[in-house]
Amino acid sequence: MIEFKNVEKKYPNNVKALEDINIQIPKGEFVAVIGLSGAGKSTLIRCINRMHDITRGKLIVDGIDIGKLRGYEIRKFRQRIGMIFQSFNLVTRISVLKNVLVSLVPELSAWRKVTGIFSREHKIKALTALEQVGILDKAFVRVDQLSGGQQQRVALARTLAQNPEIILADEPIASLDPVTSKQVMNDFKRINEEMGITVIMNIHHVEIALEYAHRILGVRDGRIVYDGSAKDVTEEV
Ligand code: ADP
Numbered sequence: 001m002i003e004f005k006n007v008e009k010k011y012p013n014n015v016k017a018l019e020d021i022n023i024q025i026p027k028g029e030f031v032a033v034i035g036l037s038g039a040g041k042s043t044l045i046r047c048i049n050r051m052h053d054i055t056r057g058k059l060i061v062d063g064i065d066i067g068k069l070r071g072y073e074i075r076k077f078r079q080r081i082g083m084i085f086q087s088f089n090l091v092t093r094i095s096v097l098k099n100v101l102v103s104l105v106p107e108l109s110a111w112r113k114v115t116g117i118f119s120r121e122h123k124i125k126a127l128t129a130l131e132q133v134g135i136l137d138k139a140f141v142r143v144d145q146l147s148g149g150q151q152q153r154v155a156l157a158r159t160l161a162q163n164p165e166i167i168l169a170d171e172p173i174a175s176l177d178p179v180t181s182k183q184v185m186n187d188f189k190r191i192n193e194e195m196g197i198t199v200i201m202n203i204h205h206v207e208i209a210l211e212y213a214h215r216i217l218g219v220r221d222g223r224i225v226y227d228g229s230a231k232d233v234t235e236e237v
């Protein structure tokens with residue numbers, strides 16, 4: 001469960017990106033955050049893993065007041081939360097499998113990353129994650145030889161291999177064509193339904209949000225202006 005209690009986020013330049021946010025997101029939900037550019041969607045998502053710190057209120061994740069976490073505790077907490085970006089953030093000159101492995105063992109020395117010595121356990125985890133998103137056959141292909149949709153699936157596999165409880169996705173399909181977008185959305189849907197992982201996604205394609213998400217959060221000028229099921233959304237949101 002994720003709880004926002006009177007959350008405010010003001011950036012150092014005094015822009016108030018979030019104000020009076022009071023929401024609860026139970027485990028296993030598929031939430032789409034919609035709204036115009038600059039509404040505060042990205043800020044809302046990024047506060048959940050403390051990429052941004054809130055300036056007022058409380059953000060509680062599974063009973064933990066995350067504002068109280070420090071250094072090492074923040075890193076440990078972040079391991080429970082996967083993050084997917086519009087730009088995939090992969091290392092393009094190495095193989096798909098290696099991308100997943102390297103992020104599984106971040107403490108690995110640079111030398112071992114280059115020589116590619118990974119434990120059997122990590123390899124099984126990585127290959128299983130690739131299978132879960134349907135790109136096991138691309139394991140030994142370099143990332144720069146894949147399409148955008150396939151690259152986003154690699155990013156998803158990389159996150160899944162870490163067994164996250166929550167996946168935050170910031171405009172994951174914004175740079176993909178409509179057909180590929182649907183494939184990626186179907187992966188998120190499967191991950192949510194079959195693995196019970198909470199998915200919170202920013203998305204500016206309202207029709208796709210309504211098709212896939214259980215719950216819609218409409219954001220405008222840093223405030224929640226709609227919170228409800230996809231089927232009750234009206235034009236105005
Ligand atoms: P959205 O994701 O809906 O496009 P954002 O959360 O990115 O909205 O931005 C909300 C508001 O906060 C905007 O006015 C934006 O310019 C501002 N903002 C976002 N990030 C920063 C930052 N790092 N520093 C200052 N202002 C920011």
Ligand code: ADP
Nearest residue numbers: 011013015037038041042043046086170171174
């Ligand atoms: P997106 O909407 O795809 O997240 P943006 O172009 O809004 O991308 O923002 C890109 C980066 O710049 C983000 O890290 C955001 O936090 C930061 N940013 C956005 N608006 C501002 C701003 N007014 N001042 C400083 N940084 C900003």
